[in-house]
Each structure stands twice: as structure tokens, then as C-alpha cells.
Amino acid sequence: MQATRTININVIKEMMCNNGDSLKAITDEHPVMLVFLRHFGCVFCKEALSDLADSRASIEKLGTKIVFVHMAPDLVADNYFKRYKLEGCLHISNPSKSYYVAFGLMKGKISQLYGLRTWIRGYEARKQGHELELAQELGDSTQMPGIFAIHADQIIDSYIHKNASERPNYQKFAEKCCNIQNKATDSSS
Secondary structure: OOOOEEOOHHHHHHOEOOOOOEHHHHHHHOOEEEEEOOOOOOHHHHHHHHHHHHHHHHHHHOOOEEEEEEOOOHHHHHHHHHHOOOOOOEEEEOOOOHHHHHOOOOEOOHHHHHOHHHHHHHHHHHHOOOOOOOOHHHOOOOEOOEEEEEEOOEEEEEEEOOOOOOOOOHHHHHHHHHHHHHHHHHHHO
């Protein structure tokens, strides 16, 4: 967990979701779990989509909106979200990766992308039916993912992957963020 910090307001005003709303408008209304994905052909990205589909209802029940950031065209992203039962989800297309950089997410090093742990976890993900796909339109295969809990221009918490193969518990992350947000709200009352 990191200390609460302010986001560059211009960045979140500029980040437009597929429904036309700015990320700023959404975070003013609700806590947001902002999920920066790797490329859609990545087995770990597919695993993340599957995990988030499984926990989406319980995360949203907490009052948290899930917003995805990806590098693919919206039509390509919509097809993947539909495949993983995340129809209607909010998402932001960022092929330039400028938002990834603004949030401190970098390209992975060889060891982060192709280390032994990554190979082992990749084998496990493939056994679950998540197949590797390589196509330019799916995104940059060297980009690292991350998760940010945001509310009212503040990063409440973050999870920055050390390896491409890390599998965060999205439900626990959302619960922890709601607890932090509730404590902050209680102390300001």
C-alpha cells in the first residue's frame, strides 16, 4: 500500500471512457479501481479479465467502479470484454501508452516478462484455457500492468506488478480500498 497522493488533474480529465465520460467525472462520483492491462494476447491479461469477471459483482456491490485501460482499439477491446463476460464495462483505449507512463507503469525488463516464474505461471494460465496471441493491434507485449484505487482526485492505493505473471486478488484490493476510503471519510466528518 502507498500513501494517498494526488493525481495530475489534467491527466484524469483527459482520460475518456468508451461511454464518453471522463475518468475525472467518474472518480468524483465513485471510488474507481483503475486496471491497466497488458496486451490482450497475454495469458496473464486474459487471466486478469477472467478473475475480474468472477469478482465484478461483489466489487461493484462495494460501490467501486471498475475501469480498464488498454492499448487496443475499442472494437478489439469490446470483443475481449465480451469473451470474458465483462460486457458493458468502462474502458479507456490508450495505444500511445501515455496514461501508463503518467501512472508510473513502465515497460518490463526481460526478467519481469520472461523469467522462470513467468514461464511457470504462463504454463498454469494456459492449462486454464488462456492462450497466447500475438498481434500488433492487441497492445505492446512489453508493457507492465498495474491497479490503482482512485477517488476524488486521490490515489488511495496501488498495486504495481513486479512481474508480468503476478496475480493480484482484485476482491481483496477493492475491499481494502473501500476500508481506507471509509476511514478517510469518517476522519474528515
